[in-house]
Amino acid sequence: MEEENGDQELLFNTSADQSTKKHERVIIHIDIDCYYAQVEMILNPSLCGKPLGIKQKNLVVTCNYEARALGVEKLMTIKSALEKCPSLILANGEDLKNYREMSEKIYHVLQSYSPFVEKLGLDENFVDVTHKIMKLPEVQQVVSGHTFQDSDDICACGCTERLAQGSLIAQKMRDHLRNELGITSCAGIAFNKLLAKLVGTTHKPNQQTTLLSTSSLSLITSLKHPRNIPGIGSAINRKLEALGIDTIEKLQSTEIFKLTEALGAKTANQIQQLSFGIDNSRVKITDRPKSIGAEDGFIPIRSEVEVRKKLMCLLDRVLELVEKDGRKPNQLKLTVRKLHPSSHSVRESRQTTIEYATGTGSSTNQGPGDEKHKIKLMTTLMNLFEKIIGCDVSWQVTLLGISFSGYPSKNSESPAENSINKYFPVKTSSSRPDEPLPPAKRGRFDESVLQELPPDIRQEVLEDMQNQLPSSDPQKPTDSNCPKGVDPLVFRELPVEIREELLAEERMKKQSNIKKSNNLLQYFRKAS
Incomplete structure (x- = not known):
């Protein structure tokens, strides 16, 4: 009986904390129907x-x-x-291809409502509209769409009105998607990402649901089992069940040290917070992919002719994606899934540095150079394939994958079209925000807009700007990032992997402050 009372007290305290704290954010989760x-x-x-x-x-x-x-x-x-x-x-x-293209169109529509859009696969997006609501002169009182377990309880922080306004923005987004793209969707509106995603599933298809903060625990406990909480996968669930935790309430009331012993401190704290509907993760602006590729699985093949044929089809598909992306990769990776005689599969990958010629993947205006470059890429892929297969004469392959990576970082290229910086156009006169812009950015962005943003959002914008400060091309090192005592002219001519090794040694030397007489750097010292 005492244990039951303790559980009730824990739930009451958490519920009280949820209803009195400031639920400042308004997060919309958009999920496209089928x-x-x-x-x-x-x-x-x-x-x-x-x-x-x-x-x-x-x-x-x-x-x-x-x-x-x-x-x-x-x-x-x-x-x-x-x-x-x-x-x-x-x-x-x-x-x-068609699914990716439509996903990009959806993303750009949502970006017209807020710069803070995070893609989750091809068909889901989180949108943070907090800053948009804070600027509105009038507050929406009536929720658009459904309300999860509508009650008369009102949170003192004012989040009810903010979430109601968020529901109106969500409705506009969904109407925009349907009118412009013909796409129907569901939406969940809540004060964090976890709850927005969960509440959006309560009314489908082509509907939306708002979760008020006073009902957040009711939504979480309605899930019944911990595995229904996003972020708790099968591996964590098995460990929880080994502890006898098979309900949300049991996860909420389990002492943290028991969870820590089984899962580690970080995971234990995270999933117990999730079980109370607590999720402080921010909506991360989706950046361009670090790699672009495709895979194809099939029944076992064991002929190089068949491998070459499948690789050529894959290469054509991937090159089209790379060309559409517009950046120039310098790494090519091949992935192979081999079927062993014991019927178990093993994935193995190899990659190499390449010189990518723009226009290779274009289906129009292809000249002899384009076809020549494709042949060169195919030769590279077959060389990688031979390295993976090795001396295995009985090989069988059930999957092939190609990916291009090694794209220039955003530090070394102009801001992307979907960069948050496009929301801060240049103004001739501006007032500095509380936290100044990086020196290289001053005069290029409207600092008065930054001044109006909430502190946490302004900080994210500043971090994004800081990350986009121009830096030297890693392929063309300057004297400033050349190891001490090494001739920059020699350093520039070295292969990338050797330069990276030299820089790593230099960093290790600085950290340990130990002079090493026998290392790679000594072979590249300037002549005295």
């Missing part, structure tokens, strides 16, 4: 209203609501899906 199927129906309107499944290999990876109503489920085998729904139409979803 995304792949919607894209296919937009491309082919004759599919609308019919049961549609998207196939990849022998699986139906997703389907529209008409198919779900007839018993088709995600990740069902094609055979089982057709048994459930003989009228099911199957569209091939192995080429993600």
Whole structure:
């Protein structure tokens, strides 16, 4: 009985803390309805209203609501899906090109409402509209859409009105997506990312739900099992079940030292906070990808001719993505999944430095140089393949993947089109915010706009600007980043990996403050 009272007291204290603290943020989670199927129906309107499944290999990876109503489920085998729904139409979803393009269009629409947009896969986005609401002269009193467990309880911090205003912005976003792109979506509106994502699932499809802070614990406990909390995967769930934790309430009331012993301090604290609906993570502005690639899985093959054919198809797909991205990579990686005689698979990768010629992936205006460069890339890929296979004469391959990386960092290129800096145009006269801009940025951005932002958002903007300060091209080192005592002219001509090794040794030497007489640096000292 005492233990039960202790649990109730813990829940009461946490609930009280949740209802009295300042819930300053307004986060919107946008989730596109049956995304792949919607894209296919937009491309082919004759599919609308019919049961549609998207196939990849022998699986139906997703389907529209008409198919779900007839018993088709995600990740069902094609055979089982057709048994459930003989009228099911199957569209091939192995080429993600159209889905990626629509995802980018959705992202840009959402960016027109806030610079703080974080992509989560192709069909989900978090949008932080806190700064937008703080500037509004009038406060919205009525929630647009559904309210989770609507009650008369009002939070003293004023978040109810802010969330109501957020619901109006979410409705505008969804209307914009439907009118411009033909896309329907669901939205969740709450004061943090976790709760926004969870509450958006309570009314689907093509609906939105707002969670008031006074109902946050009710939403979390309605999940029943800890594995239903985003961030708690199968591995963590197994460890929790080993501790006898199979409900949200048990996770909330478990002493932290027990969780720490099983999961480590960081994970233990994080998941227990999640179990109370506490999530302080910020919406991170989605940056351009660090690598661009594609993979293809298939039944086992053991012929180099088949490998070359599949690699050529993959290369064409990836080159088109690289060209559309517009940056110039300098690394090429090949991934191979080998099937061993014992029937278990092993993934292995190799990569190498390349010289990428722009225009290689363009389907138009290809000249002899373009085809020549593709042949050169294919030769490089086959060399990597031979290194992975080695002396194994009985090899079988069930997957191939190609990716390009090594793109210039944002420090060494102009700000991206979707950079937050585009929201701060130049003004001839401005007042400095409390925290000054980096010297190199002054005079290029409207500091008065920064002054109006909340402190945490202003800090994020400043950090973003600081990260975009120009720096030397890593391929062309200057005297300032050349190791002490090394001739810069010699240093510039060294391969990248040797330069990195020299710089690493220099850093280690400074940290340890120990002079080493026998190291790589001594071979590149200036002649006295």
